[in-house]
Amino acid sequence: MNLNVDIGIKISNPFILASGILDENGYTMKRILENGAAAVVTKSIGTSERQGYNPPIIYENDPVFLNAVGLSNPGIDNFKDEVKIALESGRPVIGSIFGKDAPEFSELAKKMESYGVSAIELNLSCPHVNGYGMEVGSDPDLVYEIVSEVKSRVKIPVFSKLSPNTSNILEEAKAAEKSDALVLINTLKGMEIDIASKKPVLSNVYGGLSGKCIKPVGIRYVYEVKKETGKTVIGVGGIENVNDAIEYIMAGASAVQIGTAIYRHGIKIFNELNSGLIEYMDKNGISNINDMIGVAIA
Amino acid sequence: MNLNVDIGIKISNPFILASGILDENGYTMKRILENGAAAVVTKSIGTSERQGYNPPIIYENDPVFLNAVGLSNPGIDNFKDEVKIALESGRPVIGSIFGKDAPEFSELAKKMESYGVSAIELNLSCPHVNGYGMEVGSDPDLVYEIVSEVKSRVKIPVFSKLSPNTSNILEEAKAAEKSDALVLINTLKGMEIDIASKKPVLSNVYGGLSGKCIKPVGIRYVYEVKKETGKTVIGVGGIENVNDAIEYIMAGASAVQIGTAIYRHGIKIFNELNSGLIEYMDKNGISNINDMIGVAIA
Amino acid sequence: MNHSIVYSNVRINESTHSLRFFMESPVHPGQFIMIWAPGIGEIPISFSSVNNPVEITVKIYGEPSKYIANLMPGEKIFYRGPYGRPFTGVTGKKLIIGAGTGIAPLMPLVDNMTSAILSAKTKNDLIFTDRIKNLYVVTDDGTLGIKGFAVDALKQMDINEFDMIYVCGPEIMMKSVYDYLLNKTDRVEFSLERPMKCGIGICDSCSINGIQVCRDGPVFSIKDLKNMDEFGRTRLSFSGKRIYL
Amino acid sequence: MNHSIVYSNVRINESTHSLRFFMESPVHPGQFIMIWAPGIGEIPISFSSVNNPVEITVKIYGEPSKYIANLMPGEKIFYRGPYGRPFTGVTGKKLIIGAGTGIAPLMPLVDNMTSAILSAKTKNDLIFTDRIKNLYVVTDDGTLGIKGFAVDALKQMDINEFDMIYVCGPEIMMKSVYDYLLNKTDRVEFSLERPMKCGIGICDSCSINGIQVCRDGPVFSIKDLKNMDEFGRTRLSFSGKRIYL
Ligand SMILES: Cc1cc2nc3c(=O)[nH]c(=O)nc-3n(C[C@H](O)[C@H](O)[C@H](O)COP(=O)(O)OP(=O)(O)OC[C@H]3O[C@@H](n4cnc5c(N)ncnc54)[C@H](O)[C@@H]3O)c2cc1C
Ligand SMILES: Cc1cc2nc3c(=O)[nH]c(=O)nc-3n(C[C@H](O)[C@H](O)[C@H](O)COP(=O)(O)OP(=O)(O)OC[C@H]3O[C@@H](n4cnc5c(N)ncnc54)[C@H](O)[C@@H]3O)c2cc1C
Ligand SMILES: Cc1cc2nc3c(=O)[nH]c(=O)nc-3n(C[C@H](O)[C@H](O)[C@H](O)COP(=O)(O)O)c2cc1C
Ligand SMILES: Cc1cc2nc3c(=O)[nH]c(=O)nc-3n(C[C@H](O)[C@H](O)[C@H](O)COP(=O)(O)O)c2cc1C
């Protein structure tokens, strides 16, 4: 049975840890890589140290899961050691980076590459400096520029993580065309108010919705982008079990990332997904995972 | 205790039936108006009869709720009698309309007005003729034109229902500024695949996500638009109980609409919301519902 | 979406098939499921037997019913539900009145205390005549049994004999039975059939006087129907256009 | 977000308050809740009593702890949880070793079979000395009890007397106790305190050797800690920067 997939890098199964969940401390990434994840994406790292927002940074009320971490990160220079620790696992680390423009992204990418990561993931959902409430990813020209410049500066594959907070995903996907893979989706903007205190529950007021609520949105973007562009897609958003992962794969994802579900299922979810997938393929007489990619696309 | 709110029209409580749910048949609207709803919004009506999509038009797998009705409607001329039946209740009917451009919207609005509706709701989430996958509502110039023209052609208040499938809600809200109220939000685009048949579950493939999954998105849009524009807002999306409704009101909604929750709770939800609200206000010493509008906005 | 594996498929006349399969949720007489023909459509179908393996009986009209009727043993059958309010069970003597495929949902009510009026256009359209002992057959063309309509057979019977009368068939047939039984007895239940898109009380396509047939029905008592003046008179088409019956 | 009404608030020293309120979910010794100061912040707080009305004991450092410590009876206290793996209960003789506010989570373990080493900077920082019978007091400055650190008092005791030893306090203090007890006994549990942002095993801010203190801890046995070489050595700051202790 073949579980290997190719997303620009070859990985031994389709299950990857999503950026921002248990991937700040090198030891945690290492542990997750040793427990079934084919690869991990690091927390999104910027040029300098950021505290992020004050807690509360998460709000959970099943099925709603909101976060507003605020891109807290130690800064690229302080992150070298964490990557090094994670790489002790012998499995690939994907370096997620965020910035405000192409030069910033390029610098970060080069440093990540020098740390030994196997690929770069561009987090294009960071705030757009010139656009009120807008994200970098919803400015196609900027996306094009960032992807082009990063591609020309590093040798390793580059993934673009696109935002679902958009009216035209295909335009975004087109702008990121030079990427080796597209990662869909980041969180949906949302918020909740606690009516007893009459206050927003997150200290940043606005946050990102993830988990099971956004799965239909993720499936839609993966399906639409795969169908219309044919590019390699990595699916992410609300994957809780192997059936969700298979759904993403049938929609066109070559691999999937798992984030929020770790809250409910723990790190063991990666081993469970692997054995679940083997069981499914066995039962359905599928010997190669690649035969499942995009089969639902009409 | 005062439950009356003013959304351009005065209504006797803040609970309104959302467009597209149990509002095609005049008798159903009448029954809902007689059972606690302060007003109903009709199904979105276009210029001519449309069959809509073939079933399956809905998919439900808690918490996910998707629909792709496809704007089925009898055409504006055939809808006169339904409005007439609904108006027998003595309560206000809000006529929802959809079209491709300003002249079409205006024609529809004028006819609706002549049928005796109390206000017009512009459904701006219909497909944009020139934009692949885009919606009318994500073209600010078109929105501006539609709202301006409709406003100049009818005397009754005009509401604009905005789409959450956008990267810039404030731009949309600005474009719809001439409306008497903004209705937020319509469904989020989404889809699901049945892995046993390897097929999308909706016959139209893509559908709209509604219900509890989208509440945080709706709250966010209501809060942000109210905070930044100060306009009268009607909240809709995932309201299942009185606490959800209060959350929308605290976020800035002057009234709320209820759709998907009727699936789980039935038409009786309107009476339950009314008694729940009275109980809440009683317990918290609030005598006027208007004192609650937007209190969470910092 | 649920699915089960077709256990058997028996063709019971020219265009009608009975299929059996196992269902996990219990099903009650009068309930229905929405059956999905992937890539083709989705239609409501009742149960002609509610015991596992449950049985559905499907007459071929268009593509979805054709797809379903032709599902072979071993193939997957996709559905959601069961939905709807079932018939009220009684222990005493029962009369079922069914016309066309409308006979199917009445079959789970048949026991040795049940009499039946089965009607159809012609002899060849009749189904399930072999499953009922006390049988009155009516055909439009007189090719079998009485020539005429179900209500004609009913008029010849003593309705007080029955603890409950159950009716299912085209609305026009049910309306004539309703008109005849009105003010004669309250112990009558009708299973209504209206265009159904969602099956769960959301879309309004099946509604009658503000009541959702899919959710509050499809079974209604004769008392319920007294307050529904749309019954036998008007309904909405698939587009939502009012049609006068 | 849950909330309860503050039942009582007792100031137990200069900057420390004990608050009581009722909780619906059962709480076990060693667990914690994330307490929300609306508009200000959110911090993890353990229980100094797990019986209703439960008790928390909060030392004022910054704005969130100040807000919480000053909540008056009748006011709302907002929280989520309880979270975390509790201490293992034993019926025999117990020793608790607590330093500073680290004493608080050990208090639910106190019964008449419990001995305690309580340490603090000075006499005035000591809390709960009145709640324990077999008490060994240690202060950094010698203003009360032995002058020195908790581990100094421990060294004078026969640890084999105890069926379980429970430790909570600054990591450096716990590390010295750990180093001393290592290879002497396996019946020791430590409650770790690391920066916590999410409290539910998602954000990685509290992790130690890939283990989430908020979810897999905060209580760890001495055996668990043998595999955690970050213990007493490094941790991440709020930004995610590695700090060497
Ligand atoms: C509660 C209930 C129980 C039923 N039980 C049974 C039963 O046990 N056995 C049985 O044989 N029949 C039963 N029916 C009737 C059965 O559902 C219809 O025969 C069926 O809907 C017709 O399907 P078809 O294949 O003939 O499709 P067609 O009538 O050709 O329609 C094709 C498809 O399009 C949809 N459709 C039809 N008209 C329109 C339109 N104007 N616009 C958009 N979409 C449209 C249909 O839902 C279907 O998906 C029942 C109906 C109801 C309401
Ligand atoms: C499991 C556990 C149990 C605990 N139990 C208790 C107890 O019972 N009693 C007790 O008194 N203390 C307890 N603490 C310690 C308590 O949580 C800390 O005292 C508290 O976090 C400090 O809060 P403060 O008011 O001093 O805020 P400050 O340290 O001033 O911080 C202010 C706010 O910002 C956050 N914050 C702090 N630093 C940063 C940063 N660099 N970047 C972003 N945000 C930041 C904080 O979470 C807080 O919301 C416990 C800690 C843990 C981990
Ligand atoms: C707590 C948290 C932090 C996140 N931080 C990041 C981040 O730093 N960079 C990024 O690209 N995505 C971040 N995400 C988004 C996830 O990577 C993922 O796209 C999203 O959560 C959807 O997947 P899920 O439903 O499996 O969590 C974060 C998500 C969560 C819940
Ligand atoms: C079955 C269905 C049909 C809908 N049809 C329409 C419509 O015709 N026009 C419209 O403006 N919104 C339509 N909507 C969107 C709702 O009015 C509402 O904006 C959305 O469902 C969110 O609210 P809810 O979560 O309470 O359902 C429809 C929603 C559903 C579920």
Ligand code: FES
């Ligand atoms: S079928 Fe949709 S309401 Fe009955």
Ligand code: FES
């Ligand atoms: S506090 Fe977030 S993982 Fe522990």
